[in-house]
Amino acid sequence: MAEANQPLLQVEGLSARYGKVPALASTSLTLAPGGIVTVIGANGAGKSTLLNALMGALPVNGSESGSVRLGGIEVSGWDVARRVGAGMSLVPEKRELFASMSVKDNLLLGGFRRYCAREAGWRDEMDRVYALFPRLAERRHQQAGTLSGGERQMLAVGRALMARPRVLLLDEPSLGLAPLVVREIFRIVAGLRDTGVGILLVEQNARAALQVADHGYVLEAGEVVLSGPARELEGNPRVIESYLGLGAGKRV
Numbered sequence: 227m228a229e230a231n232q233p234l235l236q237v238e239g240l241s242a243r244y245g246k247v248p249a250l251a252s253t254s255l256t257l258a259p260g261g262i263v264t265v266i267g268a269n270g271a272g273k274s275t276l277l278n279a280l281m282g283a284l285p286v287n288g289s290e291s292g293s294v295r296l297g298g299i300e301v302s303g304w305d306v307a308r309r310v311g312a313g314m315s316l317v318p319e320k321r322e323l324f325a326s327m328s329v330k331d332n333l334l335l336g337g338f339r340r341y342c343a344r345e346a347g348w349r350d351e352m353d354r355v356y357a358l359f360p361r362l363a364e365r366r367h368q369q370a371g372t373l374s375g376g377e378r379q380m381l382a383v384g385r386a387l388m389a390r391p392r393v394l395l396l397d398e399p400s401l402g403l404a405p406l407v408v409r410e411i412f413r414i415v416a417g418l419r420d421t422g423v424g425i426l427l428v429e430q431n432a433r434a435a436l437q438v439a440d441h442g443y444v445l446e447a448g449e450v451v452l453s454g455p456a457r458e459l460e461g462n463p464r465v466i467e468s469y470l471g472l473g474a475g476k477r478v
């Protein structure tokens with residue numbers, strides 16, 4: 227049970243399949259407190275599958291095996307709610323906001339499990355989120371469905387932070403955003419490390435992800451084919467050719 231000297235998140239031999247079709251093969255990775263680890267890969271490489279398997283949130287035809295330890299505690303048999311309660315939060319690729327609800331109410335829902343009985347707690351947390359995302363503070367009464375793409379991504383991240391996670395799992399935060407907005411989102415992601423949260427970032431935008439991360443993994447067809455310090459991966463010829471060169475990162 228003890229946490230001393232344990233990595234924040236340690237994943238060993240995590241595999242996932244949909245029905246009989248394998249989607250993730252024996253993946254292992256480690257995340258330290260305040261660390262940013264990225265998993266880069268093309269469409270269909272298995273990035274969302276990895277995050278959903280980590281959360282215990284695969285769709286009904288999915289199943290996973292392997293070890294997931296949070297602060298040294300095995301959580302792999304746990305359901306999603308218990309993993310969220312233990313400090314894991316996922317920002318899904320589709321953001322999944324409540325479009326007809328206000329920014330503030332979306333944030334409140336993110337903190338519901340933690341703060342339902344303690345009003346003071348969520349107010350402090352919401353103030354922290356508004357300090358990180360002043361644009362959300364300005365728009366607190368605006369309907370989430372009317373936000374810009376970048377603001378929606380900020381709200382999705384802010385909502386996840388309301389649960390005060392120890393590990394934040396980000397599924398393609400740059401998806402569909404203009405380059406300037408991507409830069410802003412990644413600047414915010416980099417700043418989050420000061421809060422002590424560990425971040426696992428899956429991305430097709432390898433360039434931006436490797437610039438912000440300490441360590442990276444390259445996922446191809448459900449398998450980690452390369453890993454190393456992010457700075458080294460940025461200089462790796464295979465990464466340059468497939469993910470950083472001209473035309474890399476094209477979306478289908």
Ligand SMILES: Nc1ncnc2c1ncn2[C@@H]1O[C@H](COP(=O)(O)OP(=O)(O)OP(=O)(O)O)[C@@H](O)[C@H]1O
Binds near residue numbers: 244
């Ligand atoms: N519910 C599902 N049922 C069957 N197969 C699935 C299901 N979800 C994903 N897959 C398949 O699993 C593989 C990995 O998909 P996944 O969504 O994890 O990839 P990804 O790297 O996140 O891709 P993208 O960048 O396009 O979101 C793909 O071949 C996909 O078709």
